[in-house]
Amino acid sequence: MDSTRRAGGTRRDFLYLTAGAMGAVGVSSALWVLPNSMNPAADTLALASTEVDISKIQVGQAITAVWRGAPLFIRHRTPEEIAKERAVDWQSLRDPQKDEDSAVKAEWLIVKGVCTHLGCIPLGTKAGQPRGEYGGWICPCHGSQYDLSGRIRSGPAPKNLLVPPYTFVTDTLIRVG
Amino acid sequence: MASAGKKVKFDNPVVQWINDRLPIYSILHDQYGNFPTPRNFNYFWSFGAIAMAMLGIMIVTGVFLAMSYTPHTTLAFESIEHMMRDVNYGWLMRYTHMNGASFFFIAVYIHISRGLFYGSYRQPRELVWIFGVVIMLLMMVTAFMGYTLPWSQMSGWGVTVITSLFSAVPLIGDGLVTWLWGGFAVDNPTLNRFYALHFLLPFVICAVVFVHVWALHVSGSNNPTGVEPKSEKDVIPFNPYYTTKDSFGTVVFMIIFMAVVFFAPLVLADPAHFRQFDPMQTPPHIVPEWYFLPFYAILRAFTIDLNIPFTHIILLPAKLQGVIAMFSSILLLLFLPWLDTSPVRSAVYRPVYKWCLLLLLLAVCALTYAGSKPPEGMPLWFGIVGTFYYFLHFLVIVPVLGKYEKTLTPPASISESVEAGHE
Numbered sequence: 001m002d003s004t005r006r007a008g009g010t011r012r013d014f015l016y017l018t019a020g021a022m023g024a025v026g027v028s029s030a031l032w033v034l035p036n037s038m039n040p041a042a043d044t045l046a047l048a049s050t051e052v053d054i055s056k057i058q059v060g061q062a063i064t065a066v067w068r069g070a071p072l073f074i075r076h077r078t079p080e081e082i083a084k085e086r087a088v089d090w091q092s093l094r095d096p097q098k099d100e101d102s103a104v105k106a107e108w109l110i111v112k113g114v115c116t117h118l119g120c121i122p123l124g125t126k127a128g129q130p131r132g133e134y135g136g137w138i139c140p141c142h143g144s145q146y147d148l149s150g151r152i153r154s155g156p157a158p159k160n161l162l163v164p165p166y167t168f169v170t171d172t173l174i175r176v177g
Numbered sequence: 178m179a180s181a182g183k184k185v186k187f188d189n190p191v192v193q194w195i196n197d198r199l200p201i202y203s204i205l206h207d208q209y210g211n212f213p214t215p216r217n218f219n220y221f222w223s224f225g226a227i228a229m230a231m232l233g234i235m236i237v238t239g240v241f242l243a244m245s246y247t248p249h250t251t252l253a254f255e256s257i258e259h260m261m262r263d264v265n266y267g268w269l270m271r272y273t274h275m276n277g278a279s280f281f282f283i284a285v286y287i288h289i290s291r292g293l294f295y296g297s298y299r300q301p302r303e304l305v306w307i308f309g310v311v312i313m314l315l316m317m318v319t320a321f322m323g324y325t326l327p328w329s330q331m332s333g334w335g336v337t338v339i340t341s342l343f344s345a346v347p348l349i350g351d352g353l354v355t356w357l358w359g360g361f362a363v364d365n366p367t368l369n370r371f372y373a374l375h376f377l378l379p380f381v382i383c384a385v386v387f388v389h390v391w392a393l394h395v396s397g398s399n400n401p402t403g404v405e406p407k408s409e410k411d412v413i414p415f416n417p418y419y420t421t422k423d424s425f426g427t428v429v430f431m432i433i434f435m436a437v438v439f440f441a442p443l444v445l446a447d448p449a450h451f452r453q454f455d456p457m458q459t460p461p462h463i464v465p466e467w468y469f470l471p472f473y474a475i476l477r478a479f480t481i482d483l484n485i486p487f488t489h490i491i492l493l494p495a496k497l498q499g500v501i502a503m504f505s506s507i508l509l510l511l512f513l514p515w516l517d518t519s520p521v522r523s524a525v526y527r528p529v530y531k532w533c534l535l536l537l538l539l540a541v542c543a544l545t546y547a548g549s550k551p552p553e554g555m556p557l558w559f560g561i562v563g564t565f566y567y568f569l570h571f572l573v574i575v576p577v578l579g580k581y582e583k584t585l586t587p588p589a590s591i592s593e594s595v596e597a598g599h600e
């Protein structure tokens with residue numbers, strides 16, 4: 001021991017420290033790599049955008065498209081519906097959002113069809129389904145109700161239906177994502 | 178676990194030869210043969226052995242099911258139908274595994290209730306109890322993931338709802354859910370990882386069971402009186418007394434279990450579990466398996482956002498409250514050894530606490546009922562009242578009553594209690 005002792009530490013201290021440092025680097029890179037491998041893979045991410053033809057949706061009708069493996073509601077709103085949503089006192093809502101911000105073209109409301117509570121698919125898109133008190137959607141799981149701007153109006157869901165990023169490629173074709 | 182001290186001699190030379198090199202026989206002899214055990218166990222003490230037997234059955238049937246199962250969204254449901262119809266005895270393995278999960282939980286819930294009633298969680302068995310709670314958590318995760326494998330409507334929507342809980346976590350919630358799913362919806366990556374983990378976790382459970390029993394064998398078992406053994410008169414060797422008693426208890430339990438497997442394999446199942454998952458359509462009513470219902474009811478008992486007074490700014494959304502309450506309802510059990518302040522261990526000698534435990538049982542029943550119904554009207558109230566009592570019990574009654582209750586005097590020793598004609 002004594003023969004190897006130098007000011008500032010021994011050879012053994014040095015070996016401990018370098019081995020420890022290498023170990024720490026190894027473990028922390030594994031801790032980065034392994035959990036990260038569980039994030040969406042490249043092909044899943046590549047599917048992230050979809051085009052939908054909306055020419056056949058009549059005024060007052062809605063359809064369900066598929067975007068990233070989840071339903072997407074596309075509703076062609078009537079002038080009365082638009083007027084009603086734009087008149088809502090949006091600042092007092094749970095998740096305050098102006099109708100003008102969610103529906104860029106007033107007659108088209110495009111929202112992800114996944115309840116922001118626990119992920120069920122709200123009813124109200126197909127003709128004949130219940131649409132809740134606010135005329136939009138009602139979730140079968142725990143009764144969250146959304147209006148025709150996709151805003152949460154009652155029930156346990158904390159947020160409005162997600163408005164995905166979309167652009168109008170032409171007047172009748174949208175690209176979502 | 179090996180005890181250094183005196184060496185056991187074995188008559189069989191092969192056993193002796195092995196034992197000299199790997200003292201497995203001395204360990205078995207010390208831990209299960211000669212192990213001194215309180216002489217007054219009732220049948221509630223057999224449920225540990227029963228739970229172990231169930232774990233074994235789950236692993237064996239699981240491995241054989243895995244030989245015919247395909248973890249892919251397009252094939253999983255079909256591979257299970259194939260198992261039910263074409264694989265030799267596939268139906269038997271599947272029904273055993275499926276109902277086995279339920280009976281495993283029955284055994285473990287009884288085992289835990291035993292601990293609650295007789296104060297088995299208390300000093301010096303805190304770690305035994307804590308490892309037990311860890312086992313229960315692992316079982317819940319395992320069973321939850323197993324239930325997704327058939328890729329039925331209930332599988333897919335159950336996973337959607339439960340994983341979406343994590344979106345309540347502030348800031349990182351949505352990213353966390355995407356990470357759990359491996360995509361933007363419950364899909365093939367989700368199924369694959371759940372299968373990998375469902376295969377792995379039971380073996381992790383085995384490891385934790387080992388430590389659980391190891392810690393138990395350091396402190397020794399509790400018993401119905403809650404009085405520690407004081408002399409040779411209080412204990413008997415584990416073998417043959419409790420090997421026999423536990424075997425008998427296990428056989429009776431297995432008869433009931435097998436009766437369900439053969440004559441009513443679907444009593445505990447939901448019809449929506451037999452239709453393939455459709456990610457575009459939510460079934461009208463999503464219910465978890467019965468063993469999750471109390472916790473599911475706690476989750477849904479919270480319906481009012483907590484605002485900063487007189488503003489619309491939400492401090493704690495109802496959804497987050499529910500999630501926190503659900504996880505706390507289990508994690509709280511970890512602290513039970515320190516919450517209980519009573520000088521007396523066993524509830525047999527606690528006249529008031531006995532009734533509180535009965536109320537706890539009623540609260541859990543009310544929660545189970547509430548969890549099985551849509552959360553509105555009466556069931557919602559059952560859920561709220563049940564949740565209230567559950568937390569009141571552990572956080573207020575247990576610490577406060579322990580200080581003020583007038584307890585009966587426990588017997589001076591186990592043998593005295595046995596001789597007086599009690600258990």
Ligand code: HEM
Nearest residue numbers: 235236239240242243246271275278320323324326327379
């Ligand atoms: C802690 C022990 C275990 C529990 C609580 C458990 C629970 C479950 C549950 C609840 C199901 C759904 C059954 C159904 O609805 O059909 C399931 C399915 C399955 N489990 Fe397990 N399991 C355990 C151990 C294992 C092990 C060790 C393996 C494999 C090595 C395994 C392989 C499977 C397979 C392949 C399925 C799909 C087949 C089916 O659904 O019947 N399990 N498990």
Ligand code: FES
Nearest residue numbers: 115117118139142
């Ligand atoms: S998932 Fe829609 S209300 Fe709960």
